[in-house]
Amino acid sequence: MNRRTFLKRMLGGSAFIVGLSGSTYYYANAIEPFWLHIQRETIQSDLIPKAFNDFKIIQFSDTHIGFHYHLAAFKELVQQINALSPDLIVFTGDLVDDPDSFNWSNDLTDALQQLQAPSGKYWVYGNHDHGGYGTDIVKRVMSDAQFTLLQNEHTVINQQDESFILAGVDDMILGNPNLMQALQGSNSENFTVLLAHEPDFAENVKDSSVHVQLSGHSHGGQIRLPFIGHLYTPIYAKKYIHGTYHFPNDHFSLYVNKGVGTTRMPFRFFCRPEIHVFTLKSGKTQEDSGDM
Numbered sequence: 431m432n433r434r435t436f437l438k439r440m441l442g443g444s445a446f447i448v449g450l451s452g453s454t455y456y457y458a459n460a461i462e463p464f465w466l467h468i469q470r471e472t473i474q475s476d477l478i479p480k481a482f483n484d485f486k487i488i489q490f491s492d493t494h495i496g497f498h499y500h501l502a503a504f505k506e507l508v509q510q511i512n513a514l515s516p517d518l519i520v521f522t523g524d525l526v527d528d529p530d531s532f533n534w535s536n537d538l539t540d541a542l543q544q545l546q547a548p549s550g551k552y553w554v555y556g557n558h559d560h561g562g563y564g565t566d567i568v569k570r571v572m573s574d575a576q577f578t579l580l581q582n583e584h585t586v587i588n589q590q591d592e593s594f595i596l597a598g599v600d601d602m603i604l605g606n607p608n609l610m611q612a613l614q615g616s617n618s619e620n621f622t623v624l625l626a627h628e629p630d631f632a633e634n635v636k637d638s639s640v641h642v643q644l645s646g647h648s649h650g651g652q653i654r655l656p657f658i659g660h661l662y663t664p665i666y667a668k669k670y671i672h673g674t675y676h677f678p679n680d681h682f683s684l685y686v687n688k689g690v691g692t693t694r695m696p697f698r699f700f701c702r703p704e705i706h707v708f709t710l711k712s713g714k715t716q717e718d719s720g721d722m
Contacts, residue, residue, distance in 0.1 A: 523556020529564025
């Protein structure tokens with residue numbers, strides 16, 4: 431970040447904080463953080479098998495339960511996700527904000543367990559999951575809720591004798607991500623989706639056999655101001671902040687989710703929480719439609 435941009439964002443952040451009074455404060459604290467946006471994306475490729483045409487993947491990320499976002503709100507999110515009838519559910523890290531001080535109970539496990547997807551539920555670690563001695567307890571909670579951890583490994587999603595690869599890497603900040611290990615033994619010709627908490631990991635992925643990376647971590651900045659944009663994003667979310675990034679060779683795309691919860695500051699402004707709904711489309715569908 432150059433000096434001019436830094437000063438502009440510092441001034442914008444100061445103006446925002448000073449201006450947080452009355453209705454503005456109420457909106458940024460009590461309305462927008464719970465005004466969920468459903469971001470729908472279509473992913474089309476000739477490599478997607480016809481058996482997965484219209485296959486629906488739902489991604490949620492960065493719930494940060496315990497800081498401003500509480501279990502009651504998460505239970506509502508579970509209902510919203512299930513109502514969208516996902517085929518596959520993925521979680522890209524940061525389940526609770528502070529594992530060391532969080533009041534762990536079976537209620538969270540039960541809520542996660544209620545999420546339903548016929549092709550499974552998968553997750554990767556975020557930095558908050560490893561932080562606060564959370565590595566083992568978060569793993570246990572997710573496992574008890576029938577979520578499968580992809581920690582530098584992959585799985586094969588099968589349907590009607592066809593398949594695609596779903597891989598995941600460890601967190602960049604407090605973990606040890608290893609893309610080569612995650613893809614080891616996979617068929618590089620298969621359509622491959624990677625889960626990676628930090629979006630800037632895409633710099634390590636863009637020239638690999640991965641076709642799509644799904645990330646979170648950035649929260650989209652949480653606070654975005656007109657003419658200024660986001661005020662702050664964490665390390666490894668500096669280059670890719672939110673939305674979709676198609677790389678020049680058109681072989682690889684990155685999707686960055688703004689997350690569900692908040693952290694550090696209990697505010698969202700022009701940066702609504704979101705989940706992603708990805709619908710897969712086989713590029714061969716129209717070509718082969720005459721065979722039926």
